[in-house]
Amino acid sequence: MRFADIIGSEDIKKALVSMADTGRVAHAMLFYENEGCGALPLALAYVQYLNCPHRHDGDSCGECPVCNRISKLIYQDLHFIFPVNSGSKVQASARPTSETYLPLWRELVLKNPYFLESQLYETLGIENKSGNITVAEAKYILEKLSLTSVEDGYKCVLVWLPERMNAEAANRLLKVVEEPPGKTVFIFITHAPEKILQTISSRCQSFRVLPASKAEVGRVLSERFSLGGEEAAALANISGGSIGTALREAGETEEYSLYMDMFSDLLRGAHEKNLFSVLEVSEHIAALDSREKQKAFCSFSGDSLRKIYMVQQGMDAIANMRQQETAFFVSAAQWCSPSFCERILGQLDRASALIDRNVNARIVFCDLADRIFLSI
Ligand SMILES: [Zn+2]
Structure with a gap:
């Protein structure tokens, strides 16, 4: 340094x-x-x-x-x-x-x-x-x-x-x-x-x-993340000049959109009976660069399934959905079968445990994607 x-x-x-x-x-x-x-x-x-x-x-x-x-x-x-x-x-x-x-x-x-x-x-x-x-x-x-x-x-x-x-x-x-x-x-x-x-x-x-100035924080963010100028400025604003806080927030934002994209592609592919697309997503999950991230995806998906389940039960108000994800979860709730969420939740726990035991990630996520494809 x-x-x-x-x-x-x-x-x-x-x-x-x-x-x-x-x-x-x-x-x-x-x-x-x-x-x-x-x-x-x-x-x-x-x-x-x-x-x-x-x-x-x-x-x-x-x-x-x-x-x-x-x-x-x-x-x-x-x-x-x-x-x-x-x-x-x-x-x-x-x-x-x-x-x-x-x-x-x-x-x-x-x-x-x-x-x-x-x-x-x-x-x-x-x-x-x-x-x-x-x-x-x-x-x-x-x-x-x-x-x-x-x-x-x-x-x-x-x-x-x-x-x-x-x-x-x-x-x-x-x-x-x-x-x-x-x-x-x-x-x-x-x-x-x-x-x-x-x-x-x-x-x-x-x-x-x-603390760093807002402009300095914004510059660090746009160098390290693919954030739009407005998004970077908003994060710089709430960081109070702490580059560490801004980086964490940006990392979480980026991770959230990555997981959300993979999760929704997985469900959409299964719903449209497109096995190729479902398996392609499973490859992307397996390619995440650490076991921690693969497990984080499983836990993110678990949370998302819980939200879908809540919508299916008519409890949207307490599902804690972010504004940008509501439309997807509401429509997924319509095309997922009543027992889908419960069945796949168990499979996500299993996938996470297998990853912890060092089982090959491509096999684990291919199997998970397959089960999602068959159960939806
Ligand atoms: Zn030197």
Whole structure:
């Protein structure tokens, strides 16, 4: 990540560059932002600038081995601490730390460094309860910092959401934050500075990362999504300058229309007795790029079938239909047989379970499409 890749925050970039250039590197920094406003990519660009041996014109070179390792988040002297909890992706007996989830963290940051806290928990499979930073984490970092540095530059510890740290962990870290070993930098990124132990925040040089302008958010959206100008502007409006929030909303909007298109094509094809078209849709579902998305399609279809069933029972008013989908569900309710929804709901659960067990998606969705074709 280079400063040039970061949207906005020009003043902070300048301050960070000047700190590194003059050698007056703060050993503890606090980046304070509203969720999703870009403090994490900014911190990563700073770490890269600080360590790049070929930095020039106020930015890292982006090409040397150091830049390369930092941008892939595999630089050995860059450590991450973030809130975790035990969840479905670790053994029940394990006491997870950030290290446990590091591959998933890397994947998420590389895909979208503006992610929201809830998206981290979803990625780690711990969304049922909020994450914590425990004393085990503090011990782990102290151990890491006591070793000689592997790379030649600064050892950097990036703590994402220190407000999730319990008092024991914070006290444990306090001494090293007060008097860090040479060439060590702590960067805390917070959404709630008032919840951080004051003894820690008072040791930090603070930076307020401001929300992006509506125009900047709109530009990011239209670069990443095939949204019309009006749609992008509307999302930019409700995002409050949080690129992370805007990206999530746009992703959900895009996902919703993709699933809705596939679901309605599937039912329409079955209704018109067009087996070829039904099987073609099943191929598209199988081609979704993750098992999570294939399962999400099943759950979306389940919800849609429930809406159709409600309409069939004359309960349109409480079916919670979006305005743009009402016409389709009302007509589908007429051509789906009375027992169709119930029968296919069971098949969707089955398909989802088979996907979880790694059964070939093309076979699972071909079978599902076939059953829909026969049952409608
Ligand atoms: Zn470089």
